[in-house]
Amino acid sequence: MIQVREVSKQYGAKTVVDRLSFTAKPGQVTGFLGPNGAGKSTTMRMVVALDAPTAGDVLVNGRPYASSKAPLREIGVLLEARAMHPGRTAVSHLLALARTHGISRSRVDEVLDLAGLSAVAHKRVGAFSLGMGQRLGIAAALLGDPAVVMLDEPVNGLDPEGVLWVRNLLTGLAAEGRTVMLSSHLMSEVSLIADHLVIIGRGRLLADTTVADFVTAEGVRVVTAAPDALRTAIAGPGITVTSTGAEELLVAGTTARAIGLAAAGRGIPLFELTPQNASLEEAFMALTHNAVEYEAAR
Amino acid sequence: MKITPGGVVAAEWTKFSSLRSTWITTGISVVLLIAFGMIASASFSGDSLSAVDLALSGSTLAALAVGVLGALLGAGEYTTGMIRATLAAVPRRLPVLWSKSLVAGVAALVTMTAGAFAAFALGSAVLNDAIGGLGLRDDGVLRALLGAGLYLGLVAVLGVALGMLVRSSAGAIAILAGLLLIVPGLAALLPDSISETVTPYLPSNAGSAVMALTQGDNTLAPWTGLAVFAGYVVVALAVAAFRLKKTDA
Numbered sequence: 149m150i151q152v153r154e155v156s157k158q159y160g161a162k163t164v165v166d167r168l169s170f171t172a173k174p175g176q177v178t179g180f181l182g183p184n185g186a187g188k189s190t191t192m193r194m195v196v197a198l199d200a201p202t203a204g205d206v207l208v209n210g211r212p213y214a215s216s217k218a219p220l221r222e223i224g225v226l227l228e229a230r231a232m233h234p235g236r237t238a239v240s241h242l243l244a245l246a247r248t249h250g251i252s253r254s255r256v257d258e259v260l261d262l263a264g265l266s267a268v269a270h271k272r273v274g275a276f277s278l279g280m281g282q283r284l285g286i287a288a289a290l291l292g293d294p295a296v297v298m299l300d301e302p303v304n305g306l307d308p309e310g311v312l313w314v315r316n317l318l319t320g321l322a323a324e325g326r327t328v329m330l331s332s333h334l335m336s337e338v339s340l341i342a343d344h345l346v347i348i349g350r351g352r353l354l355a356d357t358t359v360a361d362f363v364t365a366e367g368v369r370v371v372t373a374a375p376d377a378l379r380t381a382i383a384g385p386g387i388t389v390t391s392t393g394a395e396e397l398l399v400a401g402t403t404a405r406a407i408g409l410a411a412a413g414r415g416i417p418l419f420e421l422t423p424q425n426a427s428l429e430e431a432f433m434a435l436t437h438n439a440v441e442y443e444a445a446r
Numbered sequence: 447m448k449i450t451p452g453g454v455v456a457a458e459w460t461k462f463s464s465l466r467s468t469w470i471t472t473g474i475s476v477v478l479l480i481a482f483g484m485i486a487s488a489s490f491s492g493d494s495l496s497a498v499d500l501a502l503s504g505s506t507l508a509a510l511a512v513g514v515l516g517a518l519l520g521a522g523e524y525t526t527g528m529i530r531a532t533l534a535a536v537p538r539r540l541p542v543l544w545s546k547s548l549v550a551g552v553a554a555l556v557t558m559t560a561g562a563f564a565a566f567a568l569g570s571a572v573l574n575d576a577i578g579g580l581g582l583r584d585d586g587v588l589r590a591l592l593g594a595g596l597y598l599g600l601v602a603v604l605g606v607a608l609g610m611l612v613r614s615s616a617g618a619i620a621i622l623a624g625l626l627l628i629v630p631g632l633a634a635l636l637p638d639s640i641s642e643t644v645t646p647y648l649p650s651n652a653g654s655a656v657m658a659l660t661q662g663d664n665t666l667a668p669w670t671g672l673a674v675f676a677g678y679v680v681v682a683l684a685v686a687a688f689r690l691k692k693t694d695a
């Protein structure tokens with residue numbers, strides 16, 4: 149289990165993670181989503197105590213990670229940037245990590261085999277392709293047979309066979325009762341593996357939900373001259389209104405008809421009133437639209 | 447299965463021995479030590495230096511090579527990104543610094559002690575006729591040869607500390623070269639009165655005192671010198687430990 153509790157991280161004056169809280173539970177795959185620069189990698193580094201939170205704390209299996217007697221048994225991680233020396237062979241890299249915990253040589257061979265790297269075990273890591281490096285990173289994450297597996301963009305650079313391998317591996321690990329967390333920008337990818345979704349933007353929690361709920365939470369897109377007045381007009385139990393632009397709202401929990409009537413009753417002009425049958429990807433974009441850090445010029 | 451101090455040392459040894467640069471740099475250090483010792487022993491004919499001083503005349507360059515070995519080991523963690531895997535496995539962090547220092551220090555101590563004895567044996571074999579030969583039983587000879595190994599072992603540890611501290615190979619090597627080679631030169635530019643008091647305490651001068659058979663007026667006693675040098679190493683390690691513990695990896 150990973151518990152992130154009111155965690156903030158500042159680099160200089162910039163707040164990269166802002167009072168973020170969520171829990172990744174055992175037996176589930178938690179998808180960690182957000183646009184570029186949302187703070188996913190930063191959060192993951194704080195989970196394994198590589199970066200210290202400015203405020204708040206993180207618990208891994210109920211304890212601060214650094215206090216663990218067998219850290220590799222608690223959690224295995226694949227981080228965003230390659231964390232290996234290009235001059236070492238795959239075997240030496242894994243052996244060096246294994247020795248810290250007295251993990252046997254046979255376990256090293258086992259994870260190499262699992263990752264499909266046995267044939268290149270004695271090749272230097274510097275000569276590895278992006279995908280092979282990624283596989284070695286995943287092999288390293290599994291070394292200690294950990295209760296929690298946390299992977300930052302694991303399918304990055306993998307071929308279709310590799311993507312399928314990761315998918316099956318992670319669902320298998322969760323089925324064994326382990327906590328699995330993976331980050332991605334791609335909702336479509338994550339929705340195939342994850343049960344639980346944690347979506348962040350600019351370091352803040354945007355949604356903590358399930359894949360099923362996220363799809364049905366779609367709702368109605370409304371464009372209006374008076375978004376604040378409309379908010380008050382339609383407010384009610386079970387109705388959530390998200391601002392997706394200066395004049396745009398995404399309303400969930402009610403129908404386009406009810407919104408139209410409420411607006412007419414108050415004399416609020418509507419420019420658009422569209423039930424959203426958006427794909428997961430679109431729903432994700434709508435949710436994170438305002439929280440996009442780096443956007444292409446249009 | 448859990449972290450043990452021995453496990454972290456074993457892991458650091460695996461990292462150290464699995465890099466080609468380790469073997470190349472160690473090889474170069476030994477070759478420099480022996481080759482310079484032999485050349486100096488064969489060619490020098492003055493009366494200011496003994497056979498041991500001549501045999502160990504490669505020690506300055508060997509110190510640089512061994513320091514580079516340590517610096518590459520320490521800074522390499524950061525320049526390659528390996529540090530993230532290392533610290534995720536050992537989140538208490540400090541055992542990594544201690545173990546890395548131990549591995550680099552002992553490896554340099556063993557190879558450089560052997561190198562010093564080899565340089566003395568081979569240097570004696572080709573010794574210039576004008577110089578009196580010495581044996582291992584002669585006064586100070588063993589101390590100088592063993593001291594050379596200890597000094598060079600400590601230089602490797604200094605390299606590790608600087609590498610972990612500045613997190614850049616080029617930066618660490620520059621500081622190391624500055625401390626060992628350039629600082630003594632700069633001190634010579636100071637007014638004589640100051641220079642004479644300061645010079646014996648400079649890192650390379652203090653450390654070399656243990657290797658010198660003939661003590662000048664302006665050098666520390668052998669073991670005092672080595673202790674002073676060890677003091678510098680401890681300070682560098684302490685600062686590196688502080689940064690390692692306190693800052694984000």
Ligand SMILES: Nc1ncnc2c1ncn2[C@@H]1O[C@H](COP(=O)(O)OP(=O)(O)OP(=O)(O)O)[C@@H](O)[C@H]1O
Nearest residue numbers: 159164182183184185186187188189190191333441
């Ligand atoms: N060490 C650092 N110093 C300063 N700023 C940093 C540092 N690390 C990350 N940042 C900033 O923090 C923000 C969040 O970065 P982070 O890598 O966590 O995002 P991310 O969600 O993983 O993005 P991506 O999807 O592109 O991987 C970015 O704006 C980044 O520039």
Ligand SMILES: [Mg+2]
Nearest residue numbers: 188189190228
């Ligand atoms: Mg990232």
